[in-house]
Amino acid sequence: MSSRTEVGRLLAGFGSGMRPLAERELGTYGPASLLRGKRVLDVGCGDGRLALGAARLAASVVGVDPDADAIAGARAKARAMRARNVRFRVGAAQDLPLPSGAFDVVIFSWVL
Amino acid sequence: MVDALREAHRVLAEGGILIDARPDSRVDARVQRGSGPRFVTVGALGTRRDTETDDRLSDRAIAAAKHLRLFRGRGGRRWWHRLPFARFADLRSYLDGHLRLVSRIRWSAAGRPAPRDGPFAIERPLRYEVLDRL
Numbered sequence: 225m226s227s228r229t230e231v232g233r234l235l236a237g238f239g240s241g242m243r244p245l246a247e248r249e250l251g252t253y254g255p256a257s258l259l260r261g262k263r264v265l266d267v268g269c270g271d272g273r274l275a276l277g278a279a280r281l282a283a284s285v286v287g288v289d290p291d292a293d294a295i296a297g298a299r300a301k302a303r304a305m306r307a308r309n310v311r312f313r314v315g316a317a318q319d320l321p322l323p324s325g326a327f328d329v330v331i332f333s334w335v336l
Numbered sequence: 337m338v339d340a341l342r343e344a345h346r347v348l349a350e351g352g353i354l355i356d357a358r359p360d361s362r363v364d365a366r367v368q369r370g371s372g373p374r375f376v377t378v379g380a381l382g383t384r385r386d387t388e389t390d391d392r393l394s395d396r397a398i399a400a401a402k403h404l405r406l407f408r409g410r411g412g413r414r415w416w417h418r419l420p421f422a423r424f425a426d427l428r429s430y431l432d433g434h435l436r437l438v439s440r441i442r443w444s445a446a447g448r449p450a451p452r453d454g455p456f457a458i459e460r461p462l463r464y465e466v467l468d469r470l
Contacts (some may be wrong), residue, residue: 230422232347242415242419242430243442244462248388251358252415252464252465253357253358253464254466257354263349265344265347267340267344285411293401317339317340317343317344318339318340318343319343320344320346320347322341322347322430323347324346324347325346325347325348325349325350326347326349327347327348327349327352328348328349328351328352328353329352329353329354329355330344330347330348330353330354330355331354331357331406332340332355332357332359333355333357334346334357334359335340335356335358336337336341336356336358336395336397336398
């Protein structure tokens with residue numbers, strides 16, 4: 225991991241304020257089975273970095289963030305990626321605009 | 337924060353899990369300099385005091401959620417997120433606008449000679465915990 229060649233490769237992959245790549249972060253949490261086929265909620269999703277990464281494994285993903293501009297950006301990314309199992313909503317973590325018992329996994333990444 | 341954890345508990349189905357992931361201010365970030373094919377740690381970066389206070393409040397919120405029997409910790413760990421910078425000036429610019437890390441690098445003895453030779457990297461400590469909904 226500690227090589228000069230990593231520098232350019234990783235810089236090209238950064239977004240979301242230089243956060244980790246979604247695949248790296250999600251892979252750290254556990255095996256793919258943690259998300260595969262699951263209903264996932266990403267609270268504080270921002271521009272959808274993690275939600276869109278989770279969508280590759282999950283049955284469905286909902287991203288919630290209070291920033292309407294960030295949600296608009298996340299929706300645009302989802303359209304560009306043709307990610308059909310992801311939805312984004314404006315909302316606050318303290319008052320989620322979502323039904324009870326609707327998710328198998330909730331992710332708070334850099335939220336608390 | 338406990339309100340947010342109560343909401344997470346509400347929207348989770350039985351048997352669901354919560355993943356809490358965030359920077360780990362309990363340990364310093366590492367400043368590294370490229371040296372041949374490797375990066376060597378040449379300094380350390382602490383966390384701003386107000387941010388440390390916020391992080392402790394977050395820890396307390398998680399502890400409260402466990403105490404309220406909303407969640408039970410399954411375990412977690414620390415991991416390191418590497419941010420590469422082609423030049424020292426880029427690292428400096430990153431730190432100047434940073435809300436969590438202090439801007440002053442504590443150079444180690446090895447870092448003092450020609451610290452502005454690049455490339456550089458910051459390795460930030462992050463941590464996560466997986467919690468079972470009760």
